[in-house]
Amino acid sequence: MSKVAELPLPPHYDPQKVGQVWRVPYEERAAEAREWAKLHNLRPNEGDEFKIALVLIDVQNTFCIPDYELYVGGRSGTGAVDDNTRLVEFMYRNLGAISHISLTLDTHVATQIFHPIFLVNEDGEHPAPYTLVTSEDIQLGRWRFNEIIADDLGIEPSYGQSLLEHYTDRLAKKEKFDLTIWPYHAMLGGIGHALVSAVEEADFFHTIARSSRPDYEIKGANPLTEHYSAIGPEVLTGPDGEKLGEKSEKIFKKVQKYDAVIFAGQAKSHCVAWTLSDLLDQIQEYDPDLVSKVYLLEDCSSPVVVPGVIDYTDQADADFARFTEAGMNIVHSTEQMTNWPGLGE
Numbered sequence: 153m154s155k156v157a158e159l160p161l162p163p164h165y166d167p168q169k170v171g172q173v174w175r176v177p178y179e180e181r182a183a184e185a186r187e188w189a190k191l192h193n194l195r196p197n198e199g200d201e202f203k204i205a206l207v208l209i210d211v212q213n214t215f216c217i218p219d220y221e222l223y224v225g226g227r228s229g230t231g232a233v234d235d236n237t238r239l240v241e242f243m244y245r246n247l248g249a250i251s252h253i254s255l256t257l258d259t260h261v262a263t264q265i266f267h268p269i270f271l272v273n274e275d276g277e278h279p280a281p282y283t284l285v286t287s288e289d290i291q292l293g294r295w296r297f298n299e300i301i302a303d304d305l306g307i308e309p310s311y312g313q314s315l316l317e318h319y320t321d322r323l324a325k326k327e328k329f330d331l332t333i334w335p336y337h338a339m340l341g342g343i344g345h346a347l348v349s350a351v352e353e354a355d356f357f358h359t360i361a362r363s364s365r366p367d368y369e370i371k372g373a374n375p376l377t378e379h380y381s382a383i384g385p386e387v388l389t390g391p392d393g394e395k396l397g398e399k400s401e402k403i404f405k406k407v408q409k410y411d412a413v414i415f416a417g418q419a420k421s422h423c424v425a426w427t428l429s430d431l432l433d434q435i436q437e438y439d440p441d442l443v444s445k446v447y448l449l450e451d452c453s454s455p456v457v458v459p460g461v462i463d464y465t466d467q468a469d470a471d472f473a474r475f476t477e478a479g480m481n482i483v484h485s486t487e488q489m490t491n492w493p494g495l496g497e
């Protein structure tokens with residue numbers, strides 16, 4: 153890539169606000185972005201000779217703001233806030249180099265297979281958040297489908313139970329995580345569903361300064377399957393062979409279209425890792441040479457860690473090691489992009 157100068161951080165940026173929720177002043181930021189573009193000679197993205205896409209996975213309040221539903225603190229406890237501070241500063245410094253931004257939004261309602269209301273035990277109690285439900289648990293009746301919600305889901309109670317049996321068995325056979333009961337999170341229409349304010353502001357600033365329209369990928373709304381990966385759900389078919397979901401090629405097509413595609417977001421161990429795993433499968437199937445276009449901002453993602461309950465750090469590190477071995481590039485936001493493998497002059 154031809155060298156594009158790194159920019160200073162704009163005056164409105166306040167790193168102390170990254171871990172907070174607030175309203176972005178759009179009109180004010182739009183005027184500032186236009187002036188910033190003039191000051192630093194930023195051109196519309198359509199003129200970029202070397203095109204770079206930034207894909208942000210689930211950078212939402214529910215995962216990134218302390219005390220929100222499923223805050224990804226990592227082992228440090230400040231993981232997602234630190235990640236987003238580095239991410240936002242990376243976005244501003246490289247405003248002239250990033251051609252396009254794409255953002256995924258984890259999107260849920262209460263009655264979904266991974267939320268407590270979906271299952272009950274023999275006493276009618278729901279599983280606690282972070283309970284791991286195995287195929288054996290379903291077969292032995294430790295947990296069963298909550299028939300009360302069958303009508304709401306538009307299914308028969310017997311189908312709900314068959315689905316759980318089939319679903320947990322498929323996860324085990326595909327060597328995926330056991331069915332995890334998560335706290336209610338990323339609820340459609342709720343504050344937790346929204347993008348982190350500082351990230352939204354940087355994305356909006358980029359939109360105006362580079363005349364670059366971002367795109368948004370809604371994922372996770374299917375009540376009958378988990379959807380960690382932005383490319384497709386965990387289980388694609390139900391107990392009778394019916395389709396529960398399908399793989400998307402939107403991200404793969406970005407890798408085909410752009411000269412480099414950078415990934416960051418939350419959580420490193422789940423939605424980021426499974427997105428990259430699915431993408432790697434698509435690349436290896438259609439064009440293995442494309443793998444070198446993929447860059448992973450390792451210092452802008454953290455794994456799920458619930459102290460005293462569960463820690464996915466080692467799993468996340470193993471996944472990223474596998475991606476590196478396959479040819480993806482592990483990079484850091486604090487490095488100049490021209491020093492990244494394959495991006496030097």
